[in-house]
Amino acid sequence: MQQVYALQDEMKSAGAWVFGGRLTEPATATVVRMSGGEAMTTDGPFVEAKEHLGGFYIVEAEDLDAALGWASKTTAIIGAPIEVRPFWDEPGA
């Protein structure tokens, strides 16, 4: 954990940090979906999968290489793979 905090500090001092957090395990998930015009609430994760989202970081990055640089540092510490995806670019935003 100490290493994770150190990395987060590094992200903050580099101006890359926006937000991040670790999620509780998939068994704690509740799913809400529209059914017959009504929002239905059910227990369980969205899909049963071998891999699940354990947490996320939102970083400000100049380009993909910069984002991959942060992802590489993170995965080296937490030992789990990281998927990197850009936010949708809103035209005119």
Place this chain on the structure above:
Amino acid sequence: MRDAHAGSDADAAPGIDEAEVGRIFREAFGRSVATLIRLFGDIDVAEDAVQEAFALALRKWPGGGLPPNPGGWITTTSRNCAIDRLRRESRGRELLREVAVLRRGDDKPSAEEVGSVQDDRLRLIFTCCHPALSTDAQVALTLRLLGGLSTGEVARAFLVAEPTMAQRLVRAKRKITATRIPYRVPPENELPRRLRPVLAVIYLIYNTGAGNLAAVQSSDDVLCGEAIRLARLLASLMAEEPEVTGLLALLLLTESRRHTRLAADGSLVLLRDQDRSRWDHAMIAEGHAIVRACLHRNQPGPYQLQAAINAVHADADSVQETDWCQILVLYDQHLTLAPTPVVALNRAIAVGEVDGPAVALALVDGLDIDGYHPFHATRADLLRRLDQPEAAVTAYTTAASLAPTEAERNFLTSQARLLSHP
């Protein structure tokens, strides 16, 4: 005197046909597209503009003659076409404003750019071969954007339907834009990791061309030439990278004998039976010179070692006179750097020439590459030399069933037949 005067006007002499215009364009395509991508920051804008300039040249050049500097004309005309088109579109006007901002920033190159060679095509090949893209996408983008091949040509070379290839290109370009894959030569500390897929893509393009035996004597044969052109370009831009020049040497030495791999009737000719007087000796000389420079530099890598092995083959007047001990030493080094079963198999072939087929067969039988037809073909050849015809026939038959081309299947089947009916 009158002739000399006429000569100075001959810059604009007519007589250039459409095929020649096409050839000049393909030659210049990569450089122009790469420059326009830097200027406009948009691959589609760059591609469309160069295409538009091509259409203009097709109208002007056959009647009016070549401009003094065709490559420069193509880049300038493409840039003007792009600006004209962008001014007509509202999205384009926005883009142009951004470009103007970007270009002011360009006056002071950033620190990481100063250390690297400045050529737009070099940036472009690193973008096309970015590890975030699939190998299929890397190859398609490289051939389309740097090689100037049409989508249809790329599709045919890889035996893929044209719409499939078009979609592959669109998706790859979309990923480059959406994820902002940078348009730059990677910094020094990243270079070894980032160069690997670039070299692999060029080698894959060559091998796809070389594996297409049916195309050896036809005009479809664009991939091998294109791979060599790309390797040459990369070697001219990154002369200080030994593996880059090693790849160029490997391609030249392999290419020097490619056309002797098929007999006039289309059947396969093994290295030992090839007419060595028909090998391309200019290519061999160039390959040898590069290999010597690599040995001198003494920073070996897989491409340099394979080039050196091919240089030893090219040096010999026959398979008997080949210095197999030297080849084995090089394979030992190659196997240390790249411990894969395919390299081990090739090393075993050299062992077969140095220590005999029995030692080689023991090595080959220890390899786990059952689906690879050269594995069975090598076993078959060793079994034949060990006077075990029945086992050899079985191995030849298995190899034939796995071989990807008709010429190879025919060759392997005929070997099996020779042994069953001597």
